[in-house]
Amino acid sequence: MGVPPAGPRARALAARLARVESRNVTFLGSADAGAGSGADAAAASGTDPSAGVPIFWTAAKGANVLDADGNLYLDLTGAFGVAVAGHAHPAVLDAMASQGARLVHGMGDVHPPEIKVELLERLAGVAPWPDCRGFLANSGSEAVEAALKTAMLATGRGGILAFEGGYHGLTLGSLNATHRADFREPFAAHLHGGVHFAPFPDALEASGGGSGAEQSALEASLADVDRLLAAAAAAGTPVGAVLVEPVQGRAGVRVPVAGFLAGVAERARRAGAVVIHDEIFSGFGRTGRMFAAEWEGEAARPDLLCVGKALGGGLPLSACLGSVEVMNAWPASTGEALHTSTFLGHPLACATALAFLTVLEEERLVARATATGDRLRAGLAGALDGVPQVRGVRGRGMFLGVVLDGPGAPPAAGVRVAEEALRRGVILLPAGSKGEVVELSPPLVLTPAQADAAVEIVAASVLAVVRR
Ligand SMILES: Cc1ncc(COP(=O)(O)O)c(C=O)c1O
Structure with missing residues (x-):
């Protein structure tokens, strides 16, 4: 370490950023600096000018x-x-350069880039259904939005069951299923009321309760799932989507007790809802399985799967994948897609994703x-x-x-x-x-x-x- 962080260049960059970026985005230091950066204020007040300043x-x-x-x-x-x-994997960089020399941007849902076909075929090959259909998108939140819309079309229901601690993104649709109050409260007036949160039985928290505690946590949590599903139906707002992270990432890497994912899937289907796994963080090998739900075997298989983060090999790319039965709830396109976006199937991101998936396999x-x-x-x-x-x-x-x-x-x-x-x-x-x-x-x-x-x-x- 040449200079203790945050060094002089970081402090100068923090001061510049404070003048041009919305102030809620990058935390620039614990000192409140008004229009300036935390670093400026800390320096002025004589406290450590590096405290809380990020590295750049x-x-x-x-x-x-x-x-x-x-x-x-x-x-x-x-x-x-x-x-x-890893950052800047050579195979991913090569793919980016050669795709960039041919086609940087295409017309995702009108005259699609050729490489979009290849990527969707590759994703279908790793997805947990024999016959898979997918949507490509740019961010994890967008993949969640696509999954929630799909569940609504497939079930005709707007109710959502999600889990305490869950994080699914901050766009309005995904935010509605994100649990943390500090993210939700400022925007509560934009969030619809049909979302219910059930407890997520973290195995470490449960294990503190002595022998049999994990089983009790599992039973209590599944009983809550049943109760919330029944209450939503009784209230005339039945649940169409049960959305769960197989390992909760931002909540602190919480792994559920054994049997939870399978139990949730069974109860959701019995109540007529679609099971959505958000593997945006946990997918593509992170947990030592291609997808984290594989730890619980076949019974935990979802109907829809959201992936993102690692998928693009460093470029922004996400996908909502699903079994053909559920995905065919979408009507065939008549020329105007009901759910798409300008950068859908972005050729550069498709190329880096294909390279990433190859590296994942070849380097085991x-x-x-x-x-x-x-x-x-x-x-x-x-x-x-x-x-x-x-x-x-x-x-x-x-x-x-x-x-x-x-x-x-x-x-x-x-x-x-x-x-x-x-x-x-x-x-x-x-x-x-x-x-x-x-x-x-x-x-x-x-x-x-x-x-x-x-x-x-x-x-x-x-x-x-x-x-x-
Ligand atoms: C599990 C999970 N879902 C969804 C998201 C949202 O993804 P993005 O930030 O790309 O919109 C995240 C981001 O951290 C996540 O961890």
Whole structure:
């Protein structure tokens, strides 16, 4: 680390950004600076001018990131889980360059780019149904919107059942199924009332309750699902879509107790609803399976599947995939698509997605997620064993959360740990509704040496924060 973050260039960039970007977007420091940046105000008030100022990325390769001040970091976030094959994978860059030389933009739903056909065929090949149909889109939220619309067409119902802690995006339709109050409340007047939230039985939280606690958590949660489905039907607003993250990412990498996904699917179908899995974060190998729901086998198979993040190999791309039976609820196009967008099937993103899917297969990244994930998890659990503030390390594959809400843990400990790790050369994100979790979603190409360095720095950062 040449310059302690955030260095002088980062502080200058933060000050410039504060003058041109909507002030809610990028957190520029804890000091309230009015029109200026937190860095400006902190400098003026004599406090640490770097506190909370972000680093500004200038380059990234594999699991490494270079910032504007010339510091090199290990990225344990995959930049919101996107860089599954690592940043700037050479095969993805080649695909981008050769596609860019031929066709950058096409006419997605009118005269489609040829490569859109190829990508949808590849996605159908990895989807969990023998006969799959899909929608391409640009962001995860848009994939969720497409799934919710599909469920409404398939069932004729507008009601939605989602889960406490769930995150599905911030566009109005997806926001309506996102649970966290701070995202919802400012826009409550735009959200319709037909959404119900059932408890999500996190296995680590349940395991604290002694023997049989997981089974009780499962039964209680499924009973709530039944109750909410029945109440919505009785109120004349029956549920058409049951939307669930097979592993809740932003809520703190919460893995449900065994049997939950299958139980939800069974109950949803019995009540006439469509099951939507949001695997925007958990999909494409992150958990050590192609899709996280595979951990629960065939009985957990959804009717619709939302994917995004990793799919584009770094370019914005998402998809809502579904079984042909459910997807054919959409009428055949008569020339005006009912759901589309300008950049649908963007040729560059289709090309990088195809390259990403090839890398995933050829480099056997799904299996590597299990091996490296086990190494990370065992290393962290060992290094933090017996630390009372650490409730545990949870997750699957390379989707892990260190849960920091044990006795004596400082508030928002995950936020503090991310700050501490940054100073030690590691990029991390906090998660959980109170910032009580440190989330790890690194590139699956992380080497064993990088994984060991990650364990050492994350554990040291946790200990530094809880013992402060
Ligand atoms: C599970 C899940 N669903 C949906 C989204 C929204 O995706 P996007 O930010 O691309 O709109 C996210 C983003 O973090 C996510 O984690």
